[in-house]
Amino acid sequence: MAEPQPSPESTQTKPLLELEGVWKSFGGLVVIDNLDLAVNENEIVSVIGPNGAGKTTLFNLITGIYPPDSGAIRLDGESLVGLPPHKIARRGAARTFQTLRLFLNMTVIENVMASQYGQTKVGIARAMLRTPGMRREEREIRARAEEKLAFFGERLMGYRWDQPAYSLSYANRRRLEIARAMATEPRILLLDEPAAGMNPSETHEITELIGKLRDDGGYTILVIEHDMHVVEGISDRVVALDHGVKIAEGTFEAVATNPRVVEAYLGTSAAVTK
Amino acid sequence: MSEAPGTPGVTPPPGDPTESRIGVDSWVAQAEGRRARRRGPARLLARGWEWSPDPVKLLLFVGLASTLPFWLNEGDLFNFGLFTLLYVALALGLNVVVGFAGLLDLGYVAFFGIGAYTYALLSSSHYGIHWPAEATIPISMAVAALAGLILGSASRRLLGDYLAIVTLFFLQAFAAFTNTANPTVHGVGLTGGPNGIANLDPLTFFGYKLNSTKQQYFFLVIVVAVVAAALHFINQSRTGRAFRALREDPLAAEVMSIPVNRLKLLAFVLGAAIAGLCGTIFAASFTAVTAGSFGVPLLILLYAIIILGGLGSIAGVILGGFVINISSQFLAPQNDHPDVKRWLFYGTIVLIVALMKPWYRAVLVLAATIAFGYAVHAIVSATTVATWTTGAPVAAGSRSIRDGIQGWVVMPHATATGPHVNFNTCLYIGLVVAAVTVRSLSGWWRLAALVPTLYLTAMVWENILAQNPSVTALILFGAMLIALMTVRPQGLLGTARVEIV
Numbered sequence: 001m002a003e004p005q006p007s008p009e010s011t012q013t014k015p016l017l018e019l020e021g022v023w024k025s026f027g028g029l030v031v032i033d034n035l036d037l038a039v040n041e042n043e044i045v046s047v048i049g050p051n052g053a054g055k056t057t058l059f060n061l062i063t064g065i066y067p068p069d070s071g072a073i074r075l076d077g078e079s080l081v082g083l084p085p086h087k088i089a090r091r092g093a094a095r096t097f098q099t100l101r102l103f104l105n106m107t108v109i110e111n112v113m114a115s116q117y118g119q120t121k122v123g124i125a126r127a128m129l130r131t132p133g134m135r136r137e138e139r140e141i142r143a144r145a146e147e148k149l150a151f152f153g154e155r156l157m158g159y160r161w162d163q164p165a166y167s168l169s170y171a172n173r174r175r176l177e178i179a180r181a182m183a184t185e186p187r188i189l190l191l192d193e194p195a196a197g198m199n200p201s202e203t204h205e206i207t208e209l210i211g212k213l214r215d216d217g218g219y220t221i222l223v224i225e226h227d228m229h230v231v232e233g234i235s236d237r238v239v240a241l242d243h244g245v246k247i248a249e250g251t252f253e254a255v256a257t258n259p260r261v262v263e264a265y266l267g268t269s270a271a272v273t274k
Numbered sequence: 275m276s277e278a279p280g281t282p283g284v285t286p287p288p289g290d291p292t293e294s295r296i297g298v299d300s301w302v303a304q305a306e307g308r309r310a311r312r313r314g315p316a317r318l319l320a321r322g323w324e325w326s327p328d329p330v331k332l333l334l335f336v337g338l339a340s341t342l343p344f345w346l347n348e349g350d351l352f353n354f355g356l357f358t359l360l361y362v363a364l365a366l367g368l369n370v371v372v373g374f375a376g377l378l379d380l381g382y383v384a385f386f387g388i389g390a391y392t393y394a395l396l397s398s399s400h401y402g403i404h405w406p407a408e409a410t411i412p413i414s415m416a417v418a419a420l421a422g423l424i425l426g427s428a429s430r431r432l433l434g435d436y437l438a439i440v441t442l443f444f445l446q447a448f449a450a451f452t453n454t455a456n457p458t459v460h461g462v463g464l465t466g467g468p469n470g471i472a473n474l475d476p477l478t479f480f481g482y483k484l485n486s487t488k489q490q491y492f493f494l495v496i497v498v499a500v501v502a503a504a505l506h507f508i509n510q511s512r513t514g515r516a517f518r519a520l521r522e523d524p525l526a527a528e529v530m531s532i533p534v535n536r537l538k539l540l541a542f543v544l545g546a547a548i549a550g551l552c553g554t555i556f557a558a559s560f561t562a563v564t565a566g567s568f569g570v571p572l573l574i575l576l577y578a579i580i581i582l583g584g585l586g587s588i589a590g591v592i593l594g595g596f597v598i599n600i601s602s603q604f605l606a607p608q609n610d611h612p613d614v615k616r617w618l619f620y621g622t623i624v625l626i627v628a629l630m631k632p633w634y635r636a637v638l639v640l641a642a643t644i645a646f647g648y649a650v651h652a653i654v655s656a657t658t659v660a661t662w663t664t665g666a667p668v669a670a671g672s673r674s675i676r677d678g679i680q681g682w683v684v685m686p687h688a689t690a691t692g693p694h695v696n697f698n699t700c701l702y703i704g705l706v707v708a709a710v711t712v713r714s715l716s717g718w719w720r721l722a723a724l725v726p727t728l729y730l731t732a733m734v735w736e737n738i739l740a741q742n743p744s745v746t747a748l749i750l751f752g753a754m755l756i757a758l759m760t761v762r763p764q765g766l767l768g769t770a771r772v773e774i775v
């Protein structure tokens with residue numbers, strides 16, 4: 001495996017997200033191969049790797065869409081293995097999807113309000129009667145949704161809130177996915193290629209946003225990204241995967257110049273640009 | 275990665291992150307508004323409806339519905355008023371399962387039946403139990419909800435087609451149980467078999483009996499208003515948002531902290547409870563329950579209501595209930611209106627032809643069809659025996675219409691013998707061949723082939739369909755639904771859903 005190059009923090013603090021010896025195969029094809037990974041509180045870790053390396057599968061395992069064949073996945077010391085996805089979301093792991101999966105026929109603000117289901121309580125009896133407690137909770141849900149959308153500045157402001165999500169541009173849909181994930185009040189945000197399909201200025205903006213999410217939002221971030229400018233701009237630490245195997249880990253400089261990483265990318269469409 | 279496949283061509287210059295795309299987004303989002311503006315004053319009504327607040331809409335419904343008893347007689351109030359509201363209430367419950375949560379539940383009518391039978395057992399001489407409505411209504415709702423919980427937990431992991439099959443099986447099992455199984459309890463058949471249970475008590479609240487149709491009708495107005503308001507509030511709550519989210523994308527909903535399986539179960543239970551409530555009211559108003567009332571025909575009617583009204587829209591379901599029940603009652607054989615049906619039939623044909631573009635083609639086809647008919651009629655009456663053209667149209671209304679039809683459509687005199695016994699069969703075959711020919715041709719040939727096809731359609735109508743009111747009712751009903759859904763695929767008050775963008 002790769003020579004471990006742990007960053008200074010990881011030796012001092014207990015990791016927030018921890019994977020140990022995780023395996024996953026689909027009908028004989030091993031997609032995640034004995035993977036160890038640790039993400040510390042308030043850290044931004046990037047996962048890179050050629051197409052089909054198993055990056056999205058890693059997110060699917062963490063968020064409980066599939067169970068791992070073996071191995072341990074822990075968030076803040078507690079195992080996530082076997083929990084249904086909605087409970088994992090409650091524990092504090094929220095994600096975006098590489099192939100956007102917004103609630104397209106709901107409004108922008110409703111998307112961000114819907115994902116607060118797990119942290120709110122009012123049931124149908126109180127909803128039918130519209131009790132004061134129910135209305136107070138509704139106001140809180142709305143305020144929290146507006147607060148999350150405000151993170152994106154004028155991009156998702158004001159008149160856009162009541163538009164259906166399908167009317168958003170592609171870049172704004174990616175932003176809305178992030179806002180929707182933020183509204184579950186996660187401790188760790190898993191972003192699957194947040195800059196995919198964005199133009200250079202939007203890519204630049206997303207780079208700044210991810211930094212802001214950590215600094216102002218207080219989120220820990222695990223991000224899959226193909227654009228090496230973004231990876232360089234945001235990462236405290238980079239993990240490279242190939243065929244489900246961790247082939248390198250460390251600073252961006254170290255990983256991008258690692259011969260195994262360069263070799264993994266050779267012959268594939270996305271070349272390491274540095 | 276610098277190219278943006280999903281974004282329109284308007285890209286700000288690189289390196290300028292402050293450049294905003296508000297222009298593009300808002301332009302896209304306002305497309306609907308621009309489209310609406312273009313249609314002019316005809317859309318004023320729709321605008322007014324959109325802008326009026328929800329309590330006003332509910333008051334409008336209660337106000338309009340309350341006027342019905344003052345201009346309908348007892349019988350019409352039962353058929354058009356009471357049954358419409360009963361179907362509306364039932365469809366509101368089905369709308370929770372199908373419209374809100376997006377589950378294809380084909381067993382829904384069984385919960386209606388369970389509610390009705392529960393009432394029949396608890397408020398009739400069948401077992402000599404005569405409990406008042408304030409007890410039987412909650413019990414019926416609870417029993418139906420429990421059945422919903424059981425069916426839901428058995429099938430909530432099933433999706434789409436599988437769910438449909440399992441729930442349909444449940445409905446059939448319920449029908450078999452009530453109709454055939456009829457287990458003997460305390461010396462009496464529990465469900466009364468094919469005869470059902472008769473002589474039920476009227477709904478009695480704290481000693482006050484709802485005897486007349488009018489009283490039952492007003493009670494239903496209240497029930498529909500309360501159910502609609504409750505569902506509206508649920509729809510606006512976090513539960514309603516979660517339903518919509520799981521209808522949009524169950525996987526994303528689950529990952530966004532929404533317990534999808536629990537919500538599906540909740541939708542089943544909520545729908546079943548409403549169906550159970552409707553079942554008690556139905557049983558009490560009809561004063562009898564029979565197994566035949568809870569079958570697939572009712573299920574089709576309810577689906578027609580929610581689809582026509584607009585899936586997920588409460589106001590749409592109410593409107594859909596009125597349209598569907600009134601038109602199906604109107605077309606039903608026992609309330610036969612053959613002359614109206616004829617107008618509907620020819621009107622639909624003319625309407626379909628009139629949709630052709632450019633307009634002069636439509637005029638040409640219609641004129642040619644009329645001329646073609648007279649020519650065929652003249653040739654037939656000149657070259658064959660008289661019985662070929664002496665048939666009389668059914669219930670033509672006025673004399674001039676009858677003569678017109680008789681002079682235009684070839685109608686053999688209806689006798690069991692003679693050269694035209696197989697005429698009807700030949701007509702059907704001819705119509706199918708003509709329709710297939712029309713589809714396979716294009717351009718002017720198609721128009722030319724359309725003329726004899728239309729004429730054959732008229733012949734089929736006058737010679738066969740008009741003589742069979744129950745068949746024509748269904749055909750017209752289907753044609754009406756198809757026509758409405760072509761004009762408004764999202765239903766009357768539903769919002770158009772965008773699937774792929």
Ligand SMILES: Nc1ncnc2c1ncn2[C@@H]1O[C@H](COP(=O)(O)OP(=O)(O)OP(=O)(O)O)[C@@H](O)[C@H]1O
Nearest residue numbers: 026027031049050051052053054055056057058098
């Ligand atoms: N549900 C599944 N069933 C079978 N095979 C799967 C499944 N999900 C993923 N795979 C396979 O696992 C491998 C890794 O897929 P994954 O989506 O994790 O790659 P990725 O690193 O995210 O790639 P990309 O950069 O293209 O997004 C691929 O070969 C894929 O075909």
Ligand SMILES: [Mg+2]
Nearest residue numbers: 055056057098
């Ligand atoms: Mg991927």
